[in-house]
Amino acid sequence: xxxxxxxxxxxxxxxxxxxxxxxxxxxxxxxxxxxxxxxxxxxxxxxxxxxxxxxxxxxxxxxxxxxxxxxxxxxxxxxxxxxxxxxxxxxxxxxxxxxxxxxxxxxxxxxxxxxxxxxxxxxxxxxxxxxxxxxxxxxxxxxxxxxxxxxxxxxxxxxxxxxxxxxxxxxxxxxxxxxxxxxxxxxxxxxxxxxxxxxxxxxxxxxxxxxxxxxxxxxxxxxxxxxxxxxxxxxxxxxxxxxxxxxxxxxxxxxxxxxxxxxxxxxxxxxxxxxxxxxxxxxxxxxxxxxxxxxxxxxxx
Numbered sequence: 224x225x226x227x228x229x230x231x232x233x234x235x236x237x238x239x240x241x242x243x244x245x246x247x248x249x250x251x252x253x254x255x256x257x258x259x260x261x262x263x264x265x266x267x268x269x270x271x272x273x274x275x276x277x278x279x280x281x282x283x284x285x286x287x288x289x290x291x292x293x294x295x296x297x298x299x300x301x302x303x304x305x306x307x308x309x310x311x312x313x314x315x316x317x318x319x320x321x322x323x324x325x326x327x328x329x330x331x332x333x334x335x336x337x338x339x340x341x342x343x344x345x346x347x348x349x350x351x352x353x354x355x356x357x358x359x360x361x362x363x364x365x366x367x368x369x370x371x372x373x374x375x376x377x378x379x380x381x382x383x384x385x386x387x388x389x390x391x392x393x394x395x396x397x398x399x400x401x402x403x404x405x406x407x408x409x410x411x412x413x414x415x416x417x418x419x420x421x422x423x424x425x426x427x428x429x430x431x432x433x434x435x436x437x438x439x440x441x442x443x444x445x446x447x448x449x450x451x452x453x454x455x456x457x458x459x460x461x462x463x464x465x466x467x468x469x470x471x472x473x474x475x476x477x478x479x480x481x482x483x484x485x486x487x488x489x490x491x492x493x494x495x496x497x498x499x500x501x502x503x504x505x506x507x508x509x510x511x512x513x514x515x516x517x518x519x520x521x522x523x524x
Contacts, residue, residue, distance in 0.1 A: 227453075233516055234450055235435050238309070241428050241429065241430055241471045242428070242429050243361070243426065243427070243428050243429075244304075244399060244426070244427055244428075244429065245299075245424070245425070245426050246424070246425050246427075247422065247423075247424050248296065248297070248332055248422065248423045248424075249417075249420045249421070249422040249423075250295070250296070250412055250420065251412055251413075251417055251420055252271075252412060252413045254291075254296070254441075255404065255411070255413065255420060255421070256293065256294040256295075256344045256393065256403070256423065257272075257275060257291060257292065257293035257294070257344065257411045257412055257413075258270040258272065258342075258345075258451070259272045259274070259275075259276060259289055259291050259292070260290050260291075260292070260347060260348055260349040260352045261287060261323070261349055262287045262288045262289075262349050263282055263287035263290070263453075264287060264349070265348060265349035265350045265351055266331065266349075267348060267349075268345060268347060268348050268407045269329075270343075270344040270345040270346075270347070270348060271345075271410055271413050272413065273316070273320070273329065273410065273413050273414050274316055274405035274408055274409070275291045275293065275396060275408065275409040275411045275421065276289045276290075276291055276322075276406065276407070276408050276409075276410070276413060277289070277290060277291065277311065277333045277397045277398045277404050277407045277408075278398070278404070278405070278406040279332075279398055279400075279401045279402055279403040279404055279406070280403050280404055280406065281404070283346065284362045284389050285331050285345050287458070288397075288398075288401050290395065290396065290397040290471070291395075291396040291397070292335065292338060292342060292352070292353070292393060292396070293393055293394050293396065293411070293412075293421055294338070294345065294393025294394065294424045295393065295421075296447065296448065297382070297385060297423075298447045298448070298519075298520055298521065299387070299443070299444070299445075299447055300386055300425070301389070301429060302308055302386065302518065302520070303429065303463040304386060304427040304428065305402060305425075305427060305428040305430075306379060306382055306386060306425065306426070306427050306457070307379075307384045307426035307427060307428060308377070308379050308424075308425070308426050309377075309378045309379045309381070309382035309383075309423065309424070309426075310374075310376060310378065310423070310424045310425075311335070311375075311376040311378045311394070311422070311423050312373070312374040312375055312376065312419070312421070312422040312423075312424075313371070313372065313373045313374075313376070313409040313410075313421055314372045314374075314410050314418070314419035314420070314422075315370040315372050315409065315410065315419070316367055316370065316408055316409065316410045316414070316419075317370040318402065319414075319415070320370075320408065322406065322408055323369035323370060323406070323408065323440055324366035324368070324370070324371065324406060324407055324408055325367055325402075325404055325405060325406040325513065326365060326366065326405060326461050327404035327405065328371075328402060328403060328404045328405060328491060329400060329402065329405060330363065330365050330399070330400060330405070331365055331398060331405040331406060331407045332363065332365050332367055332398070332399040332400070333362070333364060333396060333397065333398055333407045334360050334361065334362050334363065334373045334396075334397060334398075334399050335360060335361040335376070335378065335381065335394050335395070335396055335400060335422045336356060336357065336360045336393075336394065336395045336397075337352050337355060337356045337359070337360075337381050337384055337385060337391055337393075337394065338354070338355055338356065338391070338392040338393045338394065338461070339354050339355060339356050339388075339391065339392070340353035340354045340390070340392065340498065341353065341392050341504040341505065341522070342392060342393075342505060343383050345524070346467075348417075352353065353392065353395075355395045358384060358385070359380035359381050359383075359384055360381075361376060361381060362376055362399065363376065363407070366407060369411075373409070375424075377505020378421060378423075379393075380421075381394070381432050382425060383384060386411065389472065389505055389507070390472075390505065392522075403482070407423070416432075417471045436475070442455065442456070442510060442517045442519060443455070443456040443457075444456075444519050444521065447519075447521050447522065448521070448522035448523065448524045449497050449521060449522070449523060449524065450523070450524050451493065451494055451495040452491060452492060452493050452495070453491070453492045453494065453508070453521070454490070454491050454492075455467075455491075455508075455510075457490070457510060457512075457517070461515070463481075463512070464481040464482060464483050464512065465481065465482055465510050465512035466479070466481050466510070466511045466512075467479070467480055467481075467482055467492070467508070467510050468507070468508070468509045469488075469494070469498070469506055469508050470506060470507050470508050470509075471502070471504070471505070472504075472505055472506070474509070474514060477494070477497055477498045477506065478492070478497050478498070491492050496512065496515070500522060502521060502523055503524060504522065505520060505521070505522055505523075505524055506520075506521050506522075506523055507519070507520060507521070508521055
């Protein structure tokens with residue numbers, strides 16, 4: 224075969240097997256996940272705060288520290304996705320907040336880290352705040368104005384880590400130097416202005432020809448995170464009944480059942496009495512069908 228023709232065939236194959244996706248996540252109060260923790264009330268939860276704060280201050284003369292956590296639902300991005308870019312945008316709290324950015328005693332440079340332990344928006348406290356990773360941490364510059372937006376922060380490497388590492392649960396936000404009086408403040412997903420909700424934009428590529436193992440885009444599982452039920456959409460099959468398994472990260476099996484092939488294309492699993500109510504965190508769903516295994520990471524709330 225002519226080498227130029229062969230090259231053209233290979234080029235066409237490589238170009239047509241990839242699909243590119245763009246997603247924008249900017250959830251509001253119902254689906255947004257962010258919370259404050261405060262050293263002065265170490266056992267209190269602040270899951271409905273309007274302000275996303277990295278703060279070191281004094282309250283009635285008592286020094287304290289405030290940190291924040293936020294997360295976006297990126298669990299439906301396939302594990303084989305190639306992240307092109309990820310941009311995080313944080314918006315000012317004006318006009319309703321009386322607190323402002325401050326460098327009264329020094330730099331209010333802040334840092335974003337990847338959270339590596341599960342946390343619940345309405346349970347996390349200072350004493351139970353999740354662990355974080357230093358890998359690919361992003362340093363945010365000092366503020367220029369009392370109120371300001373910080374848009375399109377490059378968090379590409381952090382999001383790549385979140386996709387590749389199942390123990391990833393959003394971002395942690397805190398001051399680089401936690402000495403009073405310093406503050407960096409933005410709006411949370413509980414603010415009244417939808418244009419000021421935290422926003423994450425992601426572009427990723429998928430090789431549509433790569434469908435075996437974790438590398439597939441053929442299975443859709445909703446909702447994720449979930450509470451008691453899962454809805455699974457899966458290609459119809461004429462072979463053996465697909466085997467569905469749900470396990471925690473230690474390998475403990477919660478659910479294992481072969482679903483009739485004619486029912487698998489759209490199945491709802493009621494897990495109310497199968498996964499213990501006290502279990503919260505990461506689990507793995509796998510479907511084995513016709514010699515292929517399809518895998519999805521899930522979060523049980």
